[in-house]
Amino acid sequence: MTRTRLxxxxxxxxxxxxxxxxxxxxxxxxxxxxxxxxxLGVLRVAGAADLPPDMARILGRGELRVxxxxxxxxxxxxxxxxxxxxGLDVALARDIAATLKVGVRFLxxxxxxxxxxxxxxxxxxxxxxxxxxxxxxxAQRVRFTTPYAELHQxxxxxxxxxxxxxxxxxxxxxxxxxxxxxxVVAGSAYVGFAREGFPAAxxxxxxxxxxxxxxxxxxxxxxxxxxxxxxxxxxKAHPEQSLYVKAGVLEGRRxxxxxxxxxxxxxxxxxxxxxxxxxxxxxxxxxxxxxxxxDEPTGGPP
Numbered sequence: 001m002t003r004t005r006l007x008x009x010x011x012x013x014x015x016x017x018x019x020x021x022x023x024x025x026x027x028x029x030x031x032x033x034x035x036x037x038x039x040l041g042v043l044r045v046a047g048a049a050d051l052p053p054d055m056a057r058i059l060g061r062g063e064l065r066v067x068x069x070x071x072x073x074x075x076x077x078x079x080x081x082x083x084x085x086x087g088l089d090v091a092l093a094r095d096i097a098a099t100l101k102v103g104v105r106f107l108x109x110x111x112x113x114x115x116x117x118x119x120x121x122x123x124x125x126x127x128x129x130x131x132x133x134x135x136x137x138x139a140q141r142v143r144f145t146t147p148y149a150e151l152h153q154x155x156x157x158x159x160x161x162x163x164x165x166x167x168x169x170x171x172x173x174x175x176x177x178x179x180x181x182x183x184v185v186a187g188s189a190y191v192g193f194a195r196e197g198f199p200a201a202x203x204x205x206x207x208x209x210x211x212x213x214x215x216x217x218x219x220x221x222x223x224x225x226x227x228x229x230x231x232x233x234x235x236k237a238h239p240e241q242s243l244y245v246k247a248g249v250l251e252g253r254r255x256x257x258x259x260x261x262x263x264x265x266x267x268x269x270x271x272x273x274x275x276x277x278x279x280x281x282x283x284x285x286x287x288x289x290x291x292x293x294x295d296e297p298t299g300g301p302p
Contacts, residue, residue, distance in 0.1 A: 151255040
Protein backbone atom coordinates (compact mmCIF):
# COMPACT_ATOMS: atom_id res chain seq x y z
CA MET A 1 0.00 0.00 0.00
CA THR A 2 1.42 3.41 -0.95
CA ARG A 3 1.50 6.05 1.80
CA THR A 4 -0.16 9.25 0.52
CA ARG A 5 -0.44 11.38 3.71
CA LEU A 6 1.94 12.23 6.53
CA UNK A 7 0.98 14.74 9.26
CA UNK A 8 -1.70 16.26 7.07
CA UNK A 9 0.62 16.80 4.03
CA UNK A 10 -0.28 15.00 0.81
CA UNK A 11 2.45 13.08 -0.99
CA UNK A 12 1.07 12.94 -4.53
CA UNK A 13 2.33 10.71 -7.35
CA UNK A 14 4.04 12.62 -10.12
CA UNK A 15 4.85 11.61 -13.69
CA UNK A 16 8.37 10.26 -14.11
CA UNK A 17 10.83 11.42 -16.77
CA UNK A 18 9.47 8.93 -19.26
CA UNK A 19 5.86 9.89 -18.76
CA UNK A 20 5.32 7.15 -16.20
CA UNK A 21 4.49 7.69 -12.54
CA UNK A 22 7.06 7.62 -9.76
CA UNK A 23 6.67 7.90 -6.02
CA UNK A 24 7.34 11.38 -4.47
CA UNK A 25 9.97 11.32 -1.80
CA UNK A 26 10.91 13.62 1.07
CA UNK A 27 14.52 14.02 2.16
CA UNK A 28 15.38 11.78 5.08
CA UNK A 29 15.69 14.66 7.56
CA UNK A 30 12.27 16.04 6.57
CA UNK A 31 10.60 12.67 7.11
CA UNK A 32 12.27 12.38 10.52
CA UNK A 33 11.09 15.83 11.59
CA UNK A 34 7.55 15.11 10.41
CA UNK A 35 7.38 11.81 12.26
CA UNK A 36 8.76 13.44 15.41
CA UNK A 37 6.11 16.17 15.27
CA UNK A 38 3.43 13.52 14.81
CA UNK A 39 4.77 11.47 17.70
CA LEU A 40 4.92 14.46 20.05
CA GLY A 41 1.36 15.42 19.13
CA VAL A 42 0.11 11.89 19.75
CA LEU A 43 1.91 11.70 23.10
CA ARG A 44 0.52 15.08 24.20
CA VAL A 45 -3.05 14.13 23.30
CA ALA A 46 -2.65 10.69 24.87
CA GLY A 47 -1.26 12.21 28.05
CA ALA A 48 -4.17 14.66 28.29
CA ALA A 49 -6.81 12.00 27.57
CA ASP A 50 -6.84 10.74 31.17
CA LEU A 51 -7.22 14.21 32.67
CA PRO A 52 -10.34 16.20 33.59
CA PRO A 53 -11.65 18.07 30.52
CA ASP A 54 -10.53 21.53 31.67
CA MET A 55 -6.95 20.41 32.31
CA ALA A 56 -6.90 18.26 29.15
CA ARG A 57 -7.92 21.30 27.11
CA ILE A 58 -4.92 23.36 28.23
CA LEU A 59 -2.34 20.57 28.20
CA GLY A 60 -3.59 19.08 24.95
CA ARG A 61 -3.39 22.49 23.28
CA GLY A 62 0.05 23.13 24.74
CA GLU A 63 -0.78 26.76 25.42
CA LEU A 64 -2.26 28.76 28.28
CA ARG A 65 -4.57 31.52 27.06
CA VAL A 66 -4.69 34.51 29.41
CA UNK A 67 -7.23 37.35 29.15
CA UNK A 68 -5.87 40.82 29.96
CA UNK A 69 -7.08 44.38 29.56
CA UNK A 70 -6.19 46.07 26.29
CA UNK A 71 -4.47 49.01 27.99
CA UNK A 72 -1.29 48.71 30.03
CA UNK A 73 -1.63 48.77 33.81
CA UNK A 74 1.84 49.56 35.16
CA UNK A 75 3.10 47.20 37.86
CA UNK A 76 0.69 44.49 36.66
CA UNK A 77 1.08 44.31 32.87
CA UNK A 78 2.80 46.85 30.66
CA UNK A 79 5.19 46.86 27.72
CA UNK A 80 8.71 48.03 28.45
CA UNK A 81 11.16 49.82 26.14
CA UNK A 82 11.81 46.60 24.23
CA UNK A 83 8.12 45.88 23.78
CA UNK A 84 8.21 42.92 26.19
CA UNK A 85 5.27 42.57 28.57
CA UNK A 86 6.17 42.70 32.25
CA GLY A 87 4.43 43.09 35.59
CA LEU A 88 3.01 41.04 38.43
CA ASP A 89 0.18 39.49 36.41
CA VAL A 90 2.49 38.70 33.49
CA ALA A 91 5.06 37.07 35.78
CA LEU A 92 2.38 34.95 37.44
CA ALA A 93 0.94 33.86 34.10
CA ARG A 94 4.36 32.84 32.81
CA ASP A 95 5.19 30.94 35.98
CA ILE A 96 1.87 29.08 35.81
CA ALA A 97 2.54 28.17 32.18
CA ALA A 98 6.07 27.02 33.02
CA THR A 99 4.72 24.87 35.85
CA LEU A 100 2.28 23.27 33.41
CA LYS A 101 5.06 22.99 30.79
CA VAL A 102 3.02 24.82 28.16
CA GLY A 103 3.36 28.08 26.27
CA VAL A 104 1.43 31.23 27.09
CA ARG A 105 -0.58 33.66 24.96
CA PHE A 106 -2.05 36.94 26.18
CA LEU A 107 -5.43 37.97 24.77
CA UNK A 108 -5.75 41.75 25.07
CA UNK A 109 -8.86 42.74 23.17
CA UNK A 110 -11.09 43.77 26.11
CA UNK A 111 -11.30 47.53 26.70
CA UNK A 112 -12.91 47.29 30.17
CA UNK A 113 -12.21 45.07 33.17
CA UNK A 114 -15.75 43.70 32.99
CA UNK A 115 -14.94 42.92 29.36
CA UNK A 116 -11.95 40.84 30.50
CA UNK A 117 -14.37 38.78 32.62
CA UNK A 118 -16.59 38.39 29.54
CA UNK A 119 -13.70 36.81 27.59
CA UNK A 120 -13.42 34.04 30.19
CA UNK A 121 -17.20 33.67 30.53
CA UNK A 122 -17.40 33.03 26.77
CA UNK A 123 -14.72 30.36 27.02
CA UNK A 124 -12.21 32.23 24.85
CA UNK A 125 -9.49 32.23 27.53
CA UNK A 126 -8.43 29.75 30.19
CA UNK A 127 -7.94 32.40 32.86
CA UNK A 128 -8.28 36.14 33.38
CA UNK A 129 -5.22 37.63 35.06
CA UNK A 130 -5.76 41.35 34.77
CA UNK A 131 -5.68 43.19 38.13
CA UNK A 132 -9.26 41.98 38.57
CA UNK A 133 -11.16 42.86 41.71
CA UNK A 134 -13.08 39.91 43.12
CA UNK A 135 -16.71 41.05 43.32
CA UNK A 136 -20.05 39.35 43.91
CA UNK A 137 -21.62 40.52 40.61
CA UNK A 138 -18.69 39.08 38.63
CA ALA A 139 -18.82 35.86 40.65
CA GLN A 140 -22.32 35.25 39.28
CA ARG A 141 -20.71 34.57 35.88
CA VAL A 142 -17.21 33.19 36.59
CA ARG A 143 -15.30 31.48 39.38
CA PHE A 144 -12.54 33.29 41.28
CA THR A 145 -9.37 31.92 42.81
CA THR A 146 -8.18 32.87 46.24
CA PRO A 147 -6.60 36.36 46.11
CA TYR A 148 -2.99 36.67 44.97
CA ALA A 149 -2.65 40.31 46.07
CA GLU A 150 -4.61 42.80 48.10
CA LEU A 151 -5.01 46.47 47.27
CA HIS A 152 -7.04 49.14 49.04
CA GLN A 153 -9.52 51.68 47.81
CA UNK A 154 -8.01 55.16 47.63
CA UNK A 155 -9.05 58.68 46.71
CA UNK A 156 -7.70 61.60 44.77
CA UNK A 157 -9.42 64.75 46.01
CA UNK A 158 -9.68 68.15 44.41
CA UNK A 159 -8.59 70.29 47.37
CA UNK A 160 -10.68 73.30 46.39
CA UNK A 161 -13.89 71.35 45.74
CA UNK A 162 -13.44 69.09 48.78
CA UNK A 163 -12.52 71.81 51.32
CA UNK A 164 -16.14 72.64 52.30
CA UNK A 165 -16.85 68.93 52.91
CA UNK A 166 -14.48 68.75 55.90
CA UNK A 167 -13.17 65.26 55.13
CA UNK A 168 -10.39 65.09 57.73
CA UNK A 169 -12.36 63.11 60.34
CA UNK A 170 -14.49 60.85 58.13
CA UNK A 171 -13.93 61.09 54.35
CA UNK A 172 -16.51 58.42 53.58
CA UNK A 173 -19.25 60.33 55.40
CA UNK A 174 -18.10 63.65 53.97
CA UNK A 175 -18.33 62.45 50.38
CA UNK A 176 -21.59 60.61 50.91
CA UNK A 177 -23.94 63.52 50.38
CA UNK A 178 -26.07 64.96 47.62
CA UNK A 179 -24.27 67.23 45.19
CA UNK A 180 -20.92 65.43 45.51
CA UNK A 181 -19.49 63.96 42.31
CA UNK A 182 -17.17 60.93 42.59
CA UNK A 183 -15.44 59.78 39.41
CA VAL A 184 -14.68 56.14 38.63
CA VAL A 185 -13.39 54.20 35.63
CA ALA A 186 -16.31 52.73 33.68
CA GLY A 187 -16.38 48.94 33.49
CA SER A 188 -14.27 48.56 36.63
CA ALA A 189 -15.18 47.21 40.04
CA TYR A 190 -14.93 50.76 41.35
CA VAL A 191 -18.30 51.61 39.86
CA GLY A 192 -19.87 49.26 42.38
CA PHE A 193 -17.49 50.31 45.15
CA ALA A 194 -18.46 53.98 44.72
CA ARG A 195 -22.18 53.31 44.61
CA GLU A 196 -21.94 51.13 47.69
CA GLY A 197 -19.62 53.44 49.62
CA PHE A 198 -21.18 56.77 48.64
CA PRO A 199 -24.84 56.03 47.82
CA ALA A 200 -25.97 59.64 48.28
CA ALA A 201 -23.27 61.04 45.98
CA UNK A 202 -23.31 60.97 42.18
CA UNK A 203 -21.09 58.28 40.66
CA UNK A 204 -19.62 59.69 37.45
CA UNK A 205 -18.40 57.15 34.88
CA UNK A 206 -15.15 58.12 33.15
CA UNK A 207 -13.80 56.27 30.13
CA UNK A 208 -10.29 55.88 31.53
CA UNK A 209 -8.24 56.69 34.63
CA UNK A 210 -6.53 59.54 32.76
CA UNK A 211 -9.93 60.97 31.80
CA UNK A 212 -11.06 60.79 35.43
CA UNK A 213 -7.95 62.67 36.62
CA UNK A 214 -8.43 65.34 33.93
CA UNK A 215 -11.99 65.94 35.10
CA UNK A 216 -10.79 66.12 38.71
CA UNK A 217 -8.13 68.72 37.89
CA UNK A 218 -10.69 70.69 35.88
CA UNK A 219 -12.93 70.89 38.96
CA UNK A 220 -15.68 68.74 37.46
CA UNK A 221 -15.32 66.15 40.22
CA UNK A 222 -14.86 66.34 43.96
CA UNK A 223 -12.95 63.05 44.06
CA UNK A 224 -11.80 60.04 42.05
CA UNK A 225 -11.99 56.58 43.59
CA UNK A 226 -9.48 53.92 42.49
CA UNK A 227 -6.93 51.49 43.92
CA UNK A 228 -4.02 52.65 46.04
CA UNK A 229 -1.39 51.38 43.59
CA UNK A 230 -2.70 53.56 40.76
CA UNK A 231 -3.28 56.54 43.04
CA UNK A 232 0.23 56.21 44.50
CA UNK A 233 1.80 55.96 41.04
CA UNK A 234 -0.02 59.08 39.85
CA UNK A 235 0.92 60.99 42.99
CA LYS A 236 4.58 60.03 42.55
CA ALA A 237 4.58 61.01 38.87
CA HIS A 238 2.90 64.40 39.46
CA PRO A 239 4.36 66.03 42.58
CA GLU A 240 3.63 69.45 41.08
CA GLN A 241 -0.10 68.80 41.53
CA SER A 242 0.12 68.39 45.30
CA LEU A 243 -1.12 71.96 45.82
CA TYR A 244 -4.34 71.12 44.01
CA VAL A 245 -4.87 67.41 44.66
CA LYS A 246 -4.74 65.36 47.85
CA ALA A 247 -4.44 61.57 47.94
CA GLY A 248 -5.18 59.03 50.61
CA VAL A 249 -6.26 55.48 51.38
CA LEU A 250 -9.71 54.58 52.69
CA GLU A 251 -8.77 52.48 55.69
CA GLY A 252 -10.57 49.16 55.90
CA ARG A 253 -11.81 49.18 52.31
CA ARG A 254 -9.89 46.29 50.82
CA UNK A 255 -9.68 45.33 47.16
CA UNK A 256 -8.55 41.69 46.79
CA UNK A 257 -7.26 40.71 43.36
CA UNK A 258 -7.96 37.23 42.00
CA UNK A 259 -7.84 35.21 38.80
CA UNK A 260 -11.09 34.28 37.07
CA UNK A 261 -11.93 31.05 35.22
CA UNK A 262 -15.00 29.70 33.46
CA UNK A 263 -17.65 28.47 35.89
CA UNK A 264 -17.36 24.92 34.49
CA UNK A 265 -13.57 24.72 35.08
CA UNK A 266 -13.70 23.36 38.62
CA UNK A 267 -10.56 21.21 38.43
CA UNK A 268 -8.58 24.01 36.81
CA UNK A 269 -9.73 26.32 39.62
CA UNK A 270 -8.59 23.81 42.25
CA UNK A 271 -5.20 23.53 40.51
CA UNK A 272 -4.77 27.31 40.46
CA UNK A 273 -5.65 27.58 44.14
CA UNK A 274 -3.09 24.91 44.97
CA UNK A 275 -0.54 26.74 42.81
CA UNK A 276 -1.19 29.96 44.74
CA UNK A 277 -0.84 28.14 48.06
CA UNK A 278 2.45 26.61 46.93
CA UNK A 279 3.68 29.98 45.62
CA UNK A 280 2.87 31.54 49.00
CA UNK A 281 4.59 28.73 50.91
CA UNK A 282 7.79 28.76 48.85
CA UNK A 283 8.07 32.55 48.77
CA UNK A 284 7.42 33.04 45.05
CA UNK A 285 4.32 35.18 45.62
CA UNK A 286 5.99 37.42 48.19
CA UNK A 287 9.03 37.85 45.97
CA UNK A 288 6.91 38.93 42.99
CA UNK A 289 4.83 41.28 45.13
CA UNK A 290 7.99 42.93 46.47
CA UNK A 291 9.39 43.26 42.98
CA UNK A 292 6.35 44.86 41.37
CA UNK A 293 4.22 46.43 44.10
CA UNK A 294 6.74 47.84 46.55
CA ASP A 295 6.45 51.62 46.71
CA GLU A 296 6.14 54.53 49.07
CA PRO A 297 2.95 54.64 51.15
CA THR A 298 0.12 56.89 50.01
CA GLY A 299 -0.19 58.94 53.16
CA GLY A 300 -3.06 58.62 55.61
CA PRO A 301 -6.79 59.15 55.24
CA PRO A 302 -7.77 62.02 52.92
